[in-house]
Amino acid sequence: MTTEELEALLAAQPMSLLQRLAQGRVHRHVRLGKRHLIDALLRHASVNRAGLESDLQALMQRDASAGHRRTSGPPARHRGRPPQAERHPAKSSESEPAEPATDLSALLEGIGVPPPQPFFPDPWQEEALSRLTTTDVIVSVPTGSGKTYVAIEAARRAIEADRTVIYTSPLKALSNTKFTEFTRIFGADRVGILTGDRRDNPQAPLLIMTTEILRNLLYDAAGGEIDVRLDTLGLVIMDESQYLADPERGVVWEETIVFCPTQARLLLLSASIGNPEEVAAWLTSIRPTACHLVRHHRRSVPLRAGYLHPNGKLVPLFRSVGIPHSHGGSLHPEAKRLFAQYEDETLRPRSTSRRVS
Amino acid sequence: MPPSIHPVDLIGALRHKRLTPAIVFLTSRRACDDAMQAFQRSHTALAPERQQAITSVLDQLIVQYPSIGEHPLLPTVTRVGVAAHHAGHLPSWKIAIEELMRQGCLDAVFATTTLAAGVDFPARTVVLTQSSVRKTRDFTEFTISEVQQLAGRAGRRGKDLVGFAVVTPSPYIDLTVITKGLTGHPEPIDSQFVIAYPMVLNLLKAHPLEQIQAILARSFAQFQLNRRAETLEGKLDAVHVQMEPYGPRVCTDWISQWQVFEQARKQKAHRIQVRHREPPELAARLHFLTPGRVVGLPKGRGLVLRQYRSRGQRSPMVTILRPGGAVAECQASTVTQVFDRSFEVAEAPVYPWCTPSSLEELIRQMSELPVRIPTLPILTEDGEKDIAESQIAQTLNDEFPCPTCPSRPACQKDHAQALRLRQEVHRHTKTIQALRTGLWHRFQARAEVLQQFGYLTPTCHLTDEGEWARLIRIDHSLLITELIRAEAFSGIEPQILAGVMATIAHDDDRPGAFPRISPGLGSLLGQVRQLADSLAPHEDPPLLRADVAALTERWVGDPALTWIGLCRATTMAEGDIYRLLARTLEYLSQVHTLRATHPGLADTASQAIKVLRRGVLEELP
Numbered sequence: 001m002t003t004e005e006l007e008a009l010l011a012a013q014p015m016s017l018l019q020r021l022a023q024g025r026v027h028r029h030v031r032l033g034k035r036h037l038i039d040a041l042l043r044h045a046s047v048n049r050a051g052l053e054s055d056l057q058a059l060m061q062r063d064a065s066a067g068h069r070r071t072s073g074p075p076a077r078h079r080g081r082p083p084q085a086e087r088h089p090a091k092s093s094e095s096e097p098a099e100p101a102t103d104l105s106a107l108l109e110g111i112g113v114p115p116p117q118p119f120f121p122d123p124w125q126e127e128a129l130s131r132l133t134t135t136d137v138i139v140s141v142p143t144g145s146g147k148t149y150v151a152i153e154a155a156r157r158a159i160e161a162d163r164t165v166i167y168t169s170p171l172k173a174l175s176n177t178k179f180t181e182f183t184r185i186f187g188a189d190r191v192g193i194l195t196g197d198r199r200d201n202p203q204a205p206l207l208i209m210t211t212e213i214l215r216n217l218l219y220d221a222a223g224g225e226i227d228v229r230l231d232t233l234g235l236v237i238m239d240e241s242q243y244l245a246d247p248e249r250g251v252v253w254e255e256t257i258v259f260c261p262t263q264a265r266l267l268l269l270s271a272s273i274g275n276p277e278e279v280a281a282w283l284t285s286i287r288p289t290a291c292h293l294v295r296h297h298r299r300s301v302p303l304r305a306g307y308l309h310p311n312g313k314l315v316p317l318f319r320s321v322g323i324p325h326s327h328g329g330s331l332h333p334e335a336k337r338l339f340a341q342y343e344d345e346t347l348r349p350r351s352t353s354r355r356v357s
Numbered sequence: 358m359p360p361s362i363h364p365v366d367l368i369g370a371l372r373h374k375r376l377t378p379a380i381v382f383l384t385s386r387r388a389c390d391d392a393m394q395a396f397q398r399s400h401t402a403l404a405p406e407r408q409q410a411i412t413s414v415l416d417q418l419i420v421q422y423p424s425i426g427e428h429p430l431l432p433t434v435t436r437v438g439v440a441a442h443h444a445g446h447l448p449s450w451k452i453a454i455e456e457l458m459r460q461g462c463l464d465a466v467f468a469t470t471t472l473a474a475g476v477d478f479p480a481r482t483v484v485l486t487q488s489s490v491r492k493t494r495d496f497t498e499f500t501i502s503e504v505q506q507l508a509g510r511a512g513r514r515g516k517d518l519v520g521f522a523v524v525t526p527s528p529y530i531d532l533t534v535i536t537k538g539l540t541g542h543p544e545p546i547d548s549q550f551v552i553a554y555p556m557v558l559n560l561l562k563a564h565p566l567e568q569i570q571a572i573l574a575r576s577f578a579q580f581q582l583n584r585r586a587e588t589l590e591g592k593l594d595a596v597h598v599q600m601e602p603y604g605p606r607v608c609t610d611w612i613s614q615w616q617v618f619e620q621a622r623k624q625k626a627h628r629i630q631v632r633h634r635e636p637p638e639l640a641a642r643l644h645f646l647t648p649g650r651v652v653g654l655p656k657g658r659g660l661v662l663r664q665y666r667s668r669g670q671r672s673p674m675v676t677i678l679r680p681g682g683a684v685a686e687c688q689a690s691t692v693t694q695v696f697d698r699s700f701e702v703a704e705a706p707v708y709p710w711c712t713p714s715s716l717e718e719l720i721r722q723m724s725e726l727p728v729r730i731p732t733l734p735i736l737t738e739d740g741e742k743d744i745a746e747s748q749i750a751q752t753l754n755d756e757f758p759c760p761t762c763p764s765r766p767a768c769q770k771d772h773a774q775a776l777r778l779r780q781e782v783h784r785h786t787k788t789i790q791a792l793r794t795g796l797w798h799r800f801q802a803r804a805e806v807l808q809q810f811g812y813l814t815p816t817c818h819l820t821d822e823g824e825w826a827r828l829i830r831i832d833h834s835l836l837i838t839e840l841i842r843a844e845a846f847s848g849i850e851p852q853i854l855a856g857v858m859a860t861i862a863h864d865d866d867r868p869g870a871f872p873r874i875s876p877g878l879g880s881l882l883g884q885v886r887q888l889a890d891s892l893a894p895h896e897d898p899p900l901l902r903a904d905v906a907a908l909t910e911r912w913v914g915d916p917a918l919t920w921i922g923l924c925r926a927t928t929m930a931e932g933d934i935y936r937l938l939a940r941t942l943e944y945l946s947q948v949h950t951l952r953a954t955h956p957g958l959a960d961t962a963s964q965a966i967k968v969l970r971r972g973v974l975e976e977l978p
């Protein structure tokens with residue numbers, strides 16, 4: 001083999017192979033880019049050409065046969081390397097539990113559309129609604145559980161009792177979506193929207209606005225100027241209440257809650273947060289009634305997790321079909337292997353993989 | 358960063374496994390747009406009936422939001438059933454994509470993670486390609502709550518039996534952040550209470566000053582601070598119990614007494630050591646370079662932790678604590694100034710020569726040092742050294758009863774522990790006080806500024822100026838009210854007012870180009886900038902970008918200008934222009950609320966609002 005031929009052959013190999021070839025030959029080989037790595041290998045070849053060439057042939061053969069064995073999954077974009085488990089047989093069996101890891105077919109089993117079912121409110125939805133008749137309520141449940149149903153039902157009951165309802169969202173865009181949705185449910189004459197520069201149907205019993213707008217209304221009311229029907233206000237629904245912790249705008253949620261008229265009930269709807277009981281205790285300490293907390297962690301549609309390798313191969317992310325409750329050692333061995341391979345190939349040692357551009 | 362897998366292959370793989378519809382979260386708009394371009398070039402196409410379904414949903418929406426019909430990506434979305442959804446798009450376009458997702462017409466949406474709550478539609482699968490999110494300028498790792506907010510969109514109730522979170526790597530993903538996010542419990546939330554000027558004015562409008570502290574006490578902030586204070590009070594009680602054996606002895610405050618005695622003794626020791634060696638100025642200084650002394654060095658300040666003389670080294674050395682907490686050794690002769698300030702140090706025999714808690718306390722105390730501290734006048738002793746030394750030895754015996762006190766052995770033994778406990782009490786007491794009263798002090802500091810500017814009377818009642826200024830409840834309120842008081846807006850045209858409000862409102866530093874600006878607006882911006890700079894000690898200045906001012910001026914100044922014409926005039930994304938103008942509208946309507954006191958200005962604002970709100974800005978409330 002001439003040096004040019006050797007160089008061309010090296011250039012045609014994937015990084016992972018070059019890296020293995022460089023082990024013991026090139027100092028700090030994991031830090032080098034492909035071009036530099038090849039140069040370094042060629043420099044080394046001037047010392048022991050034969051050894052390098054034979055190792056290269058051996059590695060190429062091993063990869064070729066490994067590639068044949070792995071035929072599942074869509075066509076590969078990247079050339080693979082032999083599974084890591086083969087190289088470190090002892091390592092992978094060490095820390096993992098004895099239970100066998102799940103496989104892709106189990107992960108994907110049961111995908112589909114459920115048969116249509118009559119609507120029955122969940123117990124937690126019922127609980128929130130019934131408690132709301134006497135106290136403030138904070139709901140902290142996973143995304144997608146059905147908080148909107150609680151908002152709508154609560155609003156309906158308050159409107160029927162001739163009370164005004166204010167519904168706040170953190171974003172103007174969300175206000176618009178809810179305006180459309182609530183108008184469809186309650187009818188255009190019953191729903192109004194207030195923004196910084198516009199008021200549509202401000203005398204309607206259900207008013208939608210951002211939290212800032214409500215805070216400003218409460219400022220005005222406290223200063224003696226009332227222009228919306230705050231006197232008949234029966235219910236304030238604050239959606240996405242986890243915004244309480246927003247660095248810039250969280251204070252507006254606090255002010256709104258602190259200044260919220262005592263005769264109105266508060267309904268705080270929040271995604272899962274870590275300390276809803278603390279928020280509830282706060283409300284209890286400043287509001288006329290004890291705040292009732294409704295919380296649960298169970299997702300209404302079970303969640304599973306997968307790992308999709310850049311070559312298109314999908315494997316389970318965890319050893320179990322569902323999401324485990326603690327994360328130590330629960331990664332699926334195949335996902336672990338593929339991800340390690342990905343990191344190797346992109347030449348980013350684990351310690352620096354967090355760095356961002 | 359785009360994911361490592363090609364977007365078309367990604368969606369192909371998901372389709373193949375029946376994992377669509379999917380939301381693919383990417384960190385940048387750019388990555389979303391690139392993904393769309395890849396689809397535009399690809400030959401994939403939906404079955405005709407599915408394309409038809411998309412068209413009919415869009416046709417209905419276009420009636421309400423005409424701008425959707427003009428979107429350049431409309432044909433691609435219809436053909437491939439994949440769309441992008443991010444802040445660079447118009448709200449109407451995002452509404453269209455959301456509606457298509459809700460109706461199950463699309464296979465995938467590429468969305469940015471910057472506003473998880475903004476992506477208010479579910480899918481069967483959520484694809485995560487990143488473990489960090491861009492916040493203002495830096496990338497921050499996802500919290501558990503954030504991962505769950507994103508993954509929570511997977512699995513539509515009533516439409517899916519199961520949902521999927523699929524992780525696919527990109528160059529900057531950290532898998533553990535995501536697995537921790539999926540498996541962990543969401544973090545507790547903390548109050549982010551800040552006291553802004555409008556809050557102070559509006560509170561004082563409605564309540565007398567005496568009631569304010571009680572109102573602030575009702576905040577979640579104070580609730581959480583109280584909980585921390587209570588925990589500390591528990592600790593403080595425990596320390597008090599520990600301190601019981603160290604109560605009054607022969608002298609009531611024996612701890613301080615012993616401390617001073619020790620220090621004096623050490624100074625004496627140094628005096629004896631340094632005899633005849635150092636130049637007189639240094640020798641004089643050495644007496645004061647005792648642990649706890651604040652000194653000036655060629656580069657900034659430091660605090661002496663110990664003075665020593667290393668073997669074989671003739672010159673005296675000091676160990677110095679630097680303000681950030683670094684500990685350095687240097688020659689005593691490098692000390693440039695000896696300040697008249699010294700802190701208590703619980704000394705320790707090994708590095709860093711004081712106890713860890715003492716070190717922590719010293720670092721805190723140093724951070725709170727005022728800019729100016731008087732230096733110690735130090736007399737050079739010259740030939741009278743020996744006499745001076747014997748004098749000191751004499752004083753030591755005269756002034757301190759310790760050497761002959763019966764309690765001496767007990768004091769000597771207990772001093773270190775007693776001092777440590779006393780410092781702990783001190784620290785806890787101070788922290789508890791800060792926790793209990795911090796909010797109130799912050800309120801008072803704000804109120805003082807408002808008094809200084811004449812919005813509040815010395816008794817904290819609203820002045821005439823304060824009465825109207827409280828109606829401006831947006832960011833940079835002080836700048837806006839001060840501009841109004843300086844009559845910067847008197848007699849200006851609506852488009853100039855709009856331009857100024859736009860530049861104050863716009864807080865995004867994404868670059869955009871628009872060079873032309875009218876001379877009138879240009880010179881007014883100069884005035885705004887000057888005022889903003891002078892207010893900087895009291896209020897963070899806005900970005901004050903000239904390009905957004907010019908763009909807004911153009912839109913308001915030329916009612917015939919179309920949206921497309923406006924977009925062509927800048928490199929800003931449509932969504933950003935929309936947000937700029939929407940925020941400007943909000944600011945203008947705040948100015949409009951001043952009609953009772955500033956009718957002319959309010960009228961100009963109202964004219965600007967009328968022209969501003971046209972075209973796409975009229976589509977949504």
Ligand SMILES: Nc1ncnc2c1ncn2[C@@H]1O[C@H](COP(=O)(O)OP(=O)(O)O)[C@@H](O)[C@H]1O
Nearest residue numbers: 120121122142143144145146147148149514515
């Ligand atoms: N009790 C229920 N039974 C069946 N489906 C429900 C129930 N409650 C809500 N849903 C559906 O769940 C989906 C998610 O609800 P939504 O209110 O948007 O969730 P989130 O809690 O995130 O606000 C909606 O499609 C809704 O119709």
